[in-house]
Amino acid sequence: MKTAFIYSDAYLDYDYGPTHPLKIIRLKLTYELIRAYGLLDLPAVQTIITRAAEEEDLAIFHSRDYLNMLKQANNGHVQGSAYSYGLGPGDNPIFAGLYDWSLLVTGATLQAVDFVAKGQGGIAFNIAGGLHHAMKSRASGFCYVNDPVIGILKLLGQGKRVAYIDIDAHHADGVQAAFYGTNRVLTISLHEAGYTLFPGTGFEYEIGEGEGEGYAVNLPFPPYTDDEAYVWAFEEIVPPLIHAFRPDVVVTQLGVDSFYNDPLTNLQLSMFGFEKVVRRIKELAPRWVALGGGGYDVSNVARAWTLAWAVMNGIELSDELPKSYVEKAAKVGIHEKELRGSPKFSSSTQSKEIRMEVERFVDYLKKTVFPKVGA
Numbered sequence: 001m002k003t004a005f006i007y008s009d010a011y012l013d014y015d016y017g018p019t020h021p022l023k024i025i026r027l028k029l030t031y032e033l034i035r036a037y038g039l040l041d042l043p044a045v046q047t048i049i050t051r052a053a054e055e056e057d058l059a060i061f062h063s064r065d066y067l068n069m070l071k072q073a074n075n076g077h078v079q080g081s082a083y084s085y086g087l088g089p090g091d092n093p094i095f096a097g098l099y100d101w102s103l104l105v106t107g108a109t110l111q112a113v114d115f116v117a118k119g120q121g122g123i124a125f126n127i128a129g130g131l132h133h134a135m136k137s138r139a140s141g142f143c144y145v146n147d148p149v150i151g152i153l154k155l156l157g158q159g160k161r162v163a164y165i166d167i168d169a170h171h172a173d174g175v176q177a178a179f180y181g182t183n184r185v186l187t188i189s190l191h192e193a194g195y196t197l198f199p200g201t202g203f204e205y206e207i208g209e210g211e212g213e214g215y216a217v218n219l220p221f222p223p224y225t226d227d228e229a230y231v232w233a234f235e236e237i238v239p240p241l242i243h244a245f246r247p248d249v250v251v252t253q254l255g256v257d258s259f260y261n262d263p264l265t266n267l268q269l270s271m272f273g274f275e276k277v278v279r280r281i282k283e284l285a286p287r288w289v290a291l292g293g294g295g296y297d298v299s300n301v302a303r304a305w306t307l308a309w310a311v312m313n314g315i316e317l318s319d320e321l322p323k324s325y326v327e328k329a330a331k332v333g334i335h336e337k338e339l340r341g342s343p344k345f346s347s348s349t350q351s352k353e354i355r356m357e358v359e360r361f362v363d364y365l366k367k368t369v370f371p372k373v374g375a
Protein backbone atom coordinates (compact mmCIF):
# COMPACT_ATOMS: atom_id res chain seq x y z
CA MET A 1 0.00 0.00 0.00
CA LYS A 2 1.33 3.43 -0.95
CA THR A 3 1.62 6.20 1.61
CA ALA A 4 2.26 9.92 1.28
CA PHE A 5 3.87 12.33 3.72
CA ILE A 6 3.07 15.96 3.00
CA TYR A 7 5.44 18.60 4.28
CA SER A 8 7.29 21.82 3.52
CA ASP A 9 9.85 23.89 5.41
CA ALA A 10 7.72 26.87 4.28
CA TYR A 11 5.69 26.29 7.48
CA LEU A 12 8.58 27.80 9.40
CA ASP A 13 7.97 31.19 7.76
CA TYR A 14 5.00 31.65 10.12
CA ASP A 15 4.86 32.22 13.86
CA TYR A 16 1.89 32.60 16.21
CA GLY A 17 4.14 34.67 18.49
CA PRO A 18 6.67 34.06 21.27
CA THR A 19 4.15 33.41 24.06
CA HIS A 20 1.66 31.37 22.03
CA PRO A 21 1.55 27.63 22.88
CA LEU A 22 1.31 26.49 19.26
CA LYS A 23 4.94 26.19 18.14
CA ILE A 24 5.38 25.58 14.44
CA ILE A 25 8.87 24.18 15.09
CA ARG A 26 7.10 20.97 16.22
CA LEU A 27 6.35 20.24 12.56
CA LYS A 28 10.01 20.59 11.58
CA LEU A 29 11.08 18.36 14.49
CA THR A 30 8.56 15.71 13.46
CA TYR A 31 9.85 15.81 9.89
CA GLU A 32 13.45 15.56 11.12
CA LEU A 33 12.72 12.57 13.36
CA ILE A 34 10.80 10.76 10.63
CA ARG A 35 13.69 11.38 8.24
CA ALA A 36 16.29 10.33 10.79
CA TYR A 37 14.54 6.96 11.24
CA GLY A 38 14.67 6.49 7.44
CA LEU A 39 10.88 6.52 7.18
CA LEU A 40 10.81 8.68 4.05
CA ASP A 41 13.13 6.31 2.17
CA LEU A 42 10.78 3.31 2.20
CA PRO A 43 9.80 2.06 -1.27
CA ALA A 44 6.07 2.68 -0.76
CA VAL A 45 6.51 6.22 0.56
CA GLN A 46 5.98 9.33 -1.50
CA THR A 47 7.05 12.66 0.00
CA ILE A 48 4.87 15.47 -1.33
CA ILE A 49 5.87 19.10 -0.95
CA THR A 50 2.99 21.19 0.33
CA ARG A 51 1.21 23.35 -2.21
CA ALA A 52 -1.08 26.15 -0.99
CA ALA A 53 -4.84 25.82 -1.43
CA GLU A 54 -6.85 28.37 -3.44
CA GLU A 55 -9.34 30.79 -1.96
CA GLU A 56 -12.09 28.87 -3.77
CA ASP A 57 -11.18 25.75 -1.79
CA LEU A 58 -11.64 27.61 1.48
CA ALA A 59 -14.93 29.07 0.25
CA ILE A 60 -16.55 25.64 0.07
CA PHE A 61 -16.92 25.98 3.85
CA HIS A 62 -16.01 29.48 5.04
CA SER A 63 -18.04 32.63 4.40
CA ARG A 64 -16.73 35.25 1.96
CA ASP A 65 -16.78 38.03 4.54
CA TYR A 66 -14.68 35.95 6.93
CA LEU A 67 -12.18 35.05 4.20
CA ASN A 68 -11.95 38.72 3.25
CA MET A 69 -11.15 39.53 6.87
CA LEU A 70 -8.41 36.87 6.96
CA LYS A 71 -6.91 38.28 3.77
CA GLN A 72 -6.91 41.79 5.23
CA ALA A 73 -5.31 40.53 8.44
CA ASN A 74 -2.59 38.77 6.44
CA ASN A 75 -0.38 41.86 6.78
CA GLY A 76 -0.24 41.27 10.53
CA HIS A 77 -2.29 44.29 11.54
CA VAL A 78 -5.69 44.39 13.21
CA GLN A 79 -8.40 45.54 10.81
CA GLY A 80 -11.89 46.88 11.47
CA SER A 81 -14.17 44.24 12.91
CA ALA A 82 -11.49 41.54 13.32
CA TYR A 83 -12.56 40.88 16.92
CA SER A 84 -16.05 39.87 15.86
CA TYR A 85 -14.47 37.11 13.74
CA GLY A 86 -12.52 35.72 16.70
CA LEU A 87 -9.26 37.39 15.66
CA GLY A 88 -7.01 39.34 17.99
CA PRO A 89 -4.66 38.99 20.96
CA GLY A 90 -4.96 35.62 22.72
CA ASP A 91 -5.83 32.31 21.10
CA ASN A 92 -6.09 33.50 17.49
CA PRO A 93 -3.50 36.25 17.10
CA ILE A 94 -3.17 38.33 13.97
CA PHE A 95 0.32 37.48 12.77
CA ALA A 96 1.96 38.31 9.47
CA GLY A 97 1.01 35.73 6.86
CA LEU A 98 -1.81 34.09 8.81
CA TYR A 99 -3.91 33.75 5.65
CA ASP A 100 -0.96 32.32 3.68
CA TRP A 101 -0.34 29.89 6.55
CA SER A 102 -3.97 28.78 6.40
CA LEU A 103 -3.75 28.26 2.63
CA LEU A 104 -0.66 26.09 3.10
CA VAL A 105 -2.16 23.93 5.86
CA THR A 106 -5.38 23.45 3.91
CA GLY A 107 -3.46 22.80 0.69
CA ALA A 108 -1.62 19.94 2.38
CA THR A 109 -4.91 18.43 3.52
CA LEU A 110 -6.28 18.65 -0.02
CA GLN A 111 -3.13 16.98 -1.35
CA ALA A 112 -3.68 14.18 1.19
CA VAL A 113 -7.32 13.88 0.07
CA ASP A 114 -6.27 13.73 -3.61
CA PHE A 115 -3.65 11.09 -2.93
CA VAL A 116 -6.10 8.88 -1.07
CA ALA A 117 -9.24 9.51 -3.16
CA LYS A 118 -7.68 9.11 -6.59
CA GLY A 119 -6.59 5.58 -5.78
CA GLN A 120 -2.87 6.38 -5.72
CA GLY A 121 -2.51 5.01 -2.27
CA GLY A 122 -4.04 4.11 1.00
CA ILE A 123 -2.74 6.58 3.56
CA ALA A 124 -1.62 10.22 3.52
CA PHE A 125 -0.42 12.22 6.53
CA ASN A 126 -0.56 16.02 6.80
CA ILE A 127 1.04 16.79 10.17
CA ALA A 128 0.23 20.51 9.81
CA GLY A 129 -3.52 19.89 9.46
CA GLY A 130 -6.31 19.08 11.87
CA LEU A 131 -7.31 22.63 12.76
CA HIS A 132 -10.70 21.42 13.93
CA HIS A 133 -12.05 24.42 15.87
CA ALA A 134 -12.42 26.97 13.04
CA MET A 135 -16.05 27.83 12.32
CA LYS A 136 -17.67 29.02 9.09
CA SER A 137 -17.18 32.70 9.99
CA ARG A 138 -14.95 32.62 13.03
CA ALA A 139 -11.43 31.76 14.14
CA SER A 140 -11.29 29.65 17.30
CA GLY A 141 -8.80 27.67 19.37
CA PHE A 142 -5.67 28.51 17.29
CA CYS A 143 -7.56 27.58 14.10
CA TYR A 144 -8.36 30.04 11.30
CA VAL A 145 -9.42 27.69 8.51
CA ASN A 146 -11.00 24.29 9.15
CA ASP A 147 -8.95 22.01 6.90
CA PRO A 148 -10.64 18.78 8.12
CA VAL A 149 -14.06 20.10 7.09
CA ILE A 150 -12.78 21.28 3.70
CA GLY A 151 -11.08 17.94 3.09
CA ILE A 152 -14.22 16.02 4.04
CA LEU A 153 -16.38 18.23 1.79
CA LYS A 154 -14.06 17.46 -1.14
CA LEU A 155 -14.39 13.73 -0.43
CA LEU A 156 -18.19 14.03 -0.27
CA GLY A 157 -18.09 15.84 -3.61
CA GLN A 158 -16.48 12.72 -5.06
CA GLY A 159 -19.26 10.56 -3.69
CA LYS A 160 -17.23 9.10 -0.83
CA ARG A 161 -18.63 8.02 2.53
CA VAL A 162 -16.48 9.58 5.23
CA ALA A 163 -15.95 8.77 8.89
CA TYR A 164 -14.02 11.29 10.98
CA ILE A 165 -12.21 10.22 14.15
CA ASP A 166 -10.68 12.94 16.34
CA ILE A 167 -8.44 12.00 19.29
CA ASP A 168 -7.28 15.54 20.18
CA ALA A 169 -7.81 16.42 23.87
CA HIS A 170 -10.23 19.17 22.76
CA HIS A 171 -13.68 18.55 21.33
CA ALA A 172 -13.83 18.69 17.51
CA ASP A 173 -16.53 21.35 17.66
CA GLY A 174 -15.94 22.91 14.23
CA VAL A 175 -16.12 19.58 12.42
CA GLN A 176 -19.14 18.45 14.43
CA ALA A 177 -20.97 21.71 13.67
CA ALA A 178 -20.31 21.40 9.93
CA PHE A 179 -21.89 17.93 9.69
CA TYR A 180 -24.35 17.94 12.61
CA GLY A 181 -27.42 17.58 10.41
CA THR A 182 -26.21 14.97 7.92
CA ASN A 183 -25.77 11.18 7.94
CA ARG A 184 -23.22 11.33 5.12
CA VAL A 185 -20.42 11.92 7.59
CA LEU A 186 -19.96 10.06 10.88
CA THR A 187 -17.99 12.26 13.28
CA ILE A 188 -16.48 10.72 16.41
CA SER A 189 -14.60 12.91 18.89
CA LEU A 190 -12.71 11.58 21.94
CA HIS A 191 -11.72 14.41 24.27
CA GLU A 192 -11.51 15.82 27.77
CA ALA A 193 -15.02 16.70 28.93
CA GLY A 194 -16.21 20.26 28.29
CA TYR A 195 -16.68 20.90 32.03
CA THR A 196 -12.92 21.27 32.42
CA LEU A 197 -11.60 22.17 28.97
CA PHE A 198 -12.09 24.42 25.96
CA PRO A 199 -14.31 24.61 23.95
CA GLY A 200 -16.81 23.46 26.60
CA THR A 201 -18.84 21.27 24.25
CA GLY A 202 -18.81 17.64 23.10
CA PHE A 203 -21.03 15.99 25.70
CA GLU A 204 -22.33 12.50 25.03
CA TYR A 205 -25.87 13.80 24.48
CA GLU A 206 -24.73 15.83 21.44
CA ILE A 207 -25.57 13.15 18.88
CA GLY A 208 -26.57 15.12 15.78
CA GLU A 209 -29.95 16.36 14.60
CA GLY A 210 -32.50 15.58 11.89
CA GLU A 211 -31.02 13.13 9.39
CA GLY A 212 -27.77 13.41 11.28
CA GLU A 213 -29.15 12.04 14.54
CA GLY A 214 -26.75 9.36 15.73
CA TYR A 215 -23.99 10.46 13.33
CA ALA A 216 -22.26 12.84 15.75
CA VAL A 217 -20.57 10.86 18.52
CA ASN A 218 -18.80 12.26 21.57
CA LEU A 219 -16.71 10.52 24.21
CA PRO A 220 -16.14 13.13 26.96
CA PHE A 221 -13.45 11.79 29.28
CA PRO A 222 -13.04 13.18 32.81
CA PRO A 223 -9.74 14.87 33.67
CA TYR A 224 -6.96 12.38 34.55
CA THR A 225 -8.35 9.57 32.41
CA ASP A 226 -5.40 7.32 31.54
CA ASP A 227 -4.52 4.91 28.73
CA GLU A 228 -6.49 1.98 30.08
CA ALA A 229 -9.93 3.60 30.41
CA TYR A 230 -9.42 5.61 27.20
CA VAL A 231 -8.43 2.65 25.06
CA TRP A 232 -11.25 0.56 26.59
CA ALA A 233 -13.85 3.20 25.63
CA PHE A 234 -12.36 3.61 22.14
CA GLU A 235 -12.62 -0.14 21.62
CA GLU A 236 -16.22 -0.32 22.88
CA ILE A 237 -17.49 2.52 20.68
CA VAL A 238 -15.35 3.24 17.63
CA PRO A 239 -14.88 -0.13 15.84
CA PRO A 240 -18.58 -1.14 15.99
CA LEU A 241 -19.62 2.25 14.59
CA ILE A 242 -17.02 2.18 11.80
CA HIS A 243 -17.97 -1.38 10.85
CA ALA A 244 -21.65 -0.41 10.70
CA PHE A 245 -21.10 2.86 8.82
CA ARG A 246 -18.70 1.31 6.26
CA PRO A 247 -16.83 4.46 5.19
CA ASP A 248 -14.81 4.67 1.97
CA VAL A 249 -12.33 6.95 3.69
CA VAL A 250 -11.50 7.60 7.33
CA VAL A 251 -10.21 11.09 8.16
CA THR A 252 -8.47 11.40 11.51
CA GLN A 253 -7.25 14.24 13.66
CA LEU A 254 -4.33 12.89 15.69
CA GLY A 255 -3.85 15.64 18.28
CA VAL A 256 -1.41 14.63 21.02
CA ASP A 257 -2.40 17.20 23.64
CA SER A 258 -4.07 14.25 25.41
CA PHE A 259 -0.70 13.25 26.91
CA TYR A 260 -0.10 13.38 30.67
CA ASN A 261 2.60 16.02 30.30
CA ASP A 262 0.83 18.32 27.86
CA PRO A 263 0.81 21.80 29.40
CA LEU A 264 -2.74 22.75 28.29
CA THR A 265 -4.91 19.77 29.21
CA ASN A 266 -5.65 17.24 31.95
CA LEU A 267 -5.87 13.83 30.31
CA GLN A 268 -3.21 11.26 31.18
CA LEU A 269 -2.47 9.36 28.03
CA SER A 270 0.99 8.11 27.19
CA MET A 271 2.74 7.09 24.01
CA PHE A 272 1.49 3.55 24.66
CA GLY A 273 -2.21 4.43 24.65
CA PHE A 274 -1.73 6.67 21.62
CA GLU A 275 0.05 3.89 19.72
CA LYS A 276 -2.73 1.38 20.50
CA VAL A 277 -5.37 3.74 19.14
CA VAL A 278 -3.39 4.55 15.98
CA ARG A 279 -2.83 0.83 15.31
CA ARG A 280 -6.55 0.21 15.68
CA ILE A 281 -7.42 3.07 13.32
CA LYS A 282 -5.12 1.53 10.72
CA GLU A 283 -7.05 -1.75 10.95
CA LEU A 284 -10.38 0.06 10.66
CA ALA A 285 -9.64 2.49 7.81
CA PRO A 286 -9.99 1.25 4.22
CA ARG A 287 -8.29 4.47 3.14
CA TRP A 288 -6.95 7.02 5.55
CA VAL A 289 -6.39 10.78 5.49
CA ALA A 290 -4.40 11.45 8.67
CA LEU A 291 -4.11 14.99 9.99
CA GLY A 292 -2.11 16.44 12.88
CA GLY A 293 -3.74 18.58 15.55
CA GLY A 294 -2.95 19.86 19.01
CA GLY A 295 0.18 19.06 20.98
CA TYR A 296 1.95 21.65 23.09
CA ASP A 297 4.93 19.64 24.28
CA VAL A 298 6.98 19.72 21.08
CA SER A 299 8.99 16.61 21.95
CA ASN A 300 5.77 14.62 22.42
CA VAL A 301 4.55 15.82 19.04
CA ALA A 302 7.69 14.78 17.16
CA ARG A 303 7.85 11.35 18.81
CA ALA A 304 4.13 10.54 18.67
CA TRP A 305 3.63 11.52 15.03
CA THR A 306 6.80 9.67 14.04
CA LEU A 307 5.39 6.61 15.79
CA ALA A 308 2.07 7.13 13.98
CA TRP A 309 3.84 7.39 10.61
CA ALA A 310 5.76 4.17 11.38
CA VAL A 311 2.46 2.43 12.18
CA MET A 312 0.96 3.73 8.93
CA ASN A 313 3.86 2.15 7.06
CA GLY A 314 3.91 -1.10 9.03
CA ILE A 315 7.38 -0.44 10.47
CA GLU A 316 8.55 -1.26 13.99
CA LEU A 317 10.92 1.36 15.36
CA SER A 318 13.67 0.87 17.89
CA ASP A 319 13.05 2.86 21.03
CA GLU A 320 16.43 4.56 20.86
CA LEU A 321 16.07 7.87 19.01
CA PRO A 322 18.51 8.32 16.11
CA LYS A 323 21.64 10.22 17.09
CA SER A 324 21.28 12.79 14.31
CA TYR A 325 17.85 13.76 15.67
CA VAL A 326 18.97 13.81 19.30
CA GLU A 327 21.68 16.31 18.34
CA LYS A 328 19.28 18.56 16.43
CA ALA A 329 16.66 18.40 19.19
CA ALA A 330 19.24 19.28 21.85
CA LYS A 331 19.76 22.61 20.08
CA VAL A 332 16.15 23.56 20.85
CA GLY A 333 16.34 22.28 24.42
CA ILE A 334 14.91 18.77 23.96
CA HIS A 335 16.90 16.02 25.59
CA GLU A 336 14.79 12.84 25.34
CA LYS A 337 16.60 9.80 23.99
CA GLU A 338 13.75 7.30 23.77
CA LEU A 339 10.78 7.13 21.42
CA ARG A 340 8.25 5.83 23.95
CA GLY A 341 10.05 5.94 27.27
CA SER A 342 8.70 3.70 30.00
CA PRO A 343 4.99 3.42 30.84
CA LYS A 344 4.08 6.23 33.19
CA PHE A 345 0.96 4.89 34.82
CA SER A 346 -0.27 1.46 35.77
CA SER A 347 -3.93 0.51 35.84
CA SER A 348 -3.96 0.89 39.61
CA THR A 349 -3.53 4.64 39.28
CA GLN A 350 -6.95 5.05 37.65
CA SER A 351 -9.64 6.04 40.10
CA LYS A 352 -12.91 4.18 40.35
CA GLU A 353 -14.87 7.40 39.80
CA ILE A 354 -13.23 7.98 36.43
CA ARG A 355 -13.83 4.41 35.35
CA MET A 356 -17.52 4.66 36.35
CA GLU A 357 -18.00 7.90 34.46
CA VAL A 358 -16.41 6.42 31.32
CA GLU A 359 -18.63 3.32 31.60
CA ARG A 360 -21.65 5.59 31.99
CA PHE A 361 -21.16 7.50 28.73
CA VAL A 362 -20.17 4.33 26.86
CA ASP A 363 -23.50 2.78 27.95
CA TYR A 364 -25.34 5.92 26.92
CA LEU A 365 -23.79 5.90 23.43
CA LYS A 366 -24.61 2.22 22.94
CA LYS A 367 -28.25 2.96 23.73
CA THR A 368 -28.56 6.14 21.67
CA VAL A 369 -26.23 6.26 18.65
CA PHE A 370 -25.64 2.52 18.02
CA PRO A 371 -29.26 1.83 16.94
CA LYS A 372 -29.26 4.91 14.66
CA VAL A 373 -26.06 3.90 12.84
CA GLY A 374 -26.98 0.20 12.89
CA ALA A 375 -24.13 -0.96 15.11
Ligand SMILES: [Zn+2]
Pocket residue numbers: 168169170255257293294295
Ligand atom coordinates in the same frame (compact mmCIF):
# COMPACT_ATOMS: atom_id res chain seq x y z
ZN1 LIG B 1 -6.39 20.24 21.21
